[in-house]
Amino acid sequence: MRSTNNRTVSALKALSLFIIVIMVFSVVWLRTSVTRIEYKLSDLERQKIEALRVQKAMVAQKAGLITLTRVDRSDLAGHGFSFPERKKVVYVKGIGEATPAKVSYNTQ
């Protein structure tokens, strides 16, 4: 009876030790995982910052490219592009929201 108890205690001790070791390793594994995620996040943030930087540069570049000053002074004027002039405008009567617009020069 006594030897049975001793064996049980020994087994429990071994199990406890095993659980403690597993727990320690789990904590270490968990901590390294968190650190790894932090590195990944940091890398993604760096990419995001870089992407935002590029976005800001592109927005500025786009806004600069489509200025009317630039368009007016470019060669576009010689290639069929011109600013609206009322003498060339055909006024269109829109009938309703969805129906096609009608154009006519006829005097009614």
Next chain:
Amino acid sequence: MALLTVGFLSVFYRLADIMLIDHDWYLQKARGQQVRKEINPVKRGTIYDRRGRELAVNLETESIFCNPAEISSADETARVLASAINSDEKAVYAKLVTNKRFSWIERKMETMQARQIRDMKIKGVGLVREMKRIYPKGALASHVIGFVNLDNKGMEGVESGYDKYLSSKEESKFVTRDAKGNYLSTGANREISGNNVVLTIDEGLQYILEKNLDAAMNKWKAASVTAVMMDPHTGEILALANRPTFNPSDLSHVDPNEVRNRAITDCFEPGSTFKVVVGIAALEEKKVTPSTRIDCSAGTVEVGGRRIKDDHKHGVLTFHEVIQKSSNVGSVKAALMLGKDKFYEYIRKFGFGEKTGIDLRGEISGLLRSSDRWSGMSIGAIAIGQEIAVTPLQIVRAYAVVANGGYLVTPHVVKEIRDPYGAVIMKADGRGRRIISAETVATFREILKTVTEQGGTAKQAAVAGNSVAGKTGTAQIFDQKTKRYSKTRYIGSFVGFVPADNPRLAMVVVIKEPRGAIYGGVVAGPVFKDIADQALSYLKVPMDNVSEKGMVVMAEKEGYN
């Protein structure tokens, strides 16, 4: 075995010392090395035109700084840095040897330069992200937009007036780094942004206005040119420009004279354009009707001992013709019918002598003496736009009253403010208060329409296809040295609105000291006409006579957006 036990015990003691006994000291030491406080750069809000085109945006740049105490060799560091940033070596050296613990070396550099310097890994030299304000349209609308200083603080224009909306409070964050300097994220990394501002300015109209001002400036070799275009119904400023001007992206050689927004900071004697006040007051008070005959045949009238003359004798004119032909004699006689107190009351009703309330800094109220301080000749002088000084904005606002049916509006350049997520947090309301009856302004509008027709003083301001209502002004500049009106220096102006019967635009063009001609109808009238013609095309406003031409009309949805 004993040795092994001692070894284990030593390690155990050391660990206990680090983790328990001196834990706080080591923790502090580690944090000092691993944790760093960083400031998130604030992205200033974007400024848009009324159609959503960017007028002021941000670029992310990097600035280089140093801690002089950590610099090992100032000579060598200065040489390397000066070469990398294309700067003067002595200037860089001076920044490296100061007694301060922090010194800027170069602000807002381009990314390539910054990378080059980062790769050098110079001890005591660091880089920090900073936002740089960019104005992609160059000088366009610069007097409205304004500019910021190196620290992104608004200095002029909307940048200054709406600085508290455009900027945001800086936020700092703590970041953890490992031994190699790699960052470990805390997950909190947001971009701090100010609110976005939407202007009432339309880039297209602004461009049309500025292009024509440049042409006028060249043609008349003028000292300055100013024009303001306004929606007469809402007070929204659609375009505003001055010449000379400046580029807010390049302020290195800017003259303060170029930065001044003359449309609100400079006043001038309006001359005949001011006859709108006496004309409307006389009609509103029923002192005259358009057909009332006024004897101008003498070509002169004496007021308070001063003789006020017409350019040439007109004979007997109807009140309508007095305004159409801009007779000084007729206008003075109309003012005398009103009396000085009533006349003064109407001047104030039109908002002269006080700021218009535009949302730009630096506006002046002009010059207007109260009627009890008028001399005997003042009523005559003021009736023809002398002894009073107004800003271009004040005069266009007065004509907007005629255009919109009798309401005095509050001019403004900001349409709305949106938070970084797009929600509207402020919306401008320029609705005015009625100051003149609808009948009177309708009558006066018909009179103003004839100014640009045969027999008027501003035929050159007529726009093909649409009637223009307006008035010319030619004023001598008062010479402070001689205390007399100059006989060589003039201000020519034209102010009006178009289309006269359904006004979409009210506009003033002021040309100071033109050479070769002086009359407002000659120098400013054609500029008004060119701008109005192109602006109406841009806005797709049909000609008044399209039906007569056999075209089927029209119409697009009203409004600009």
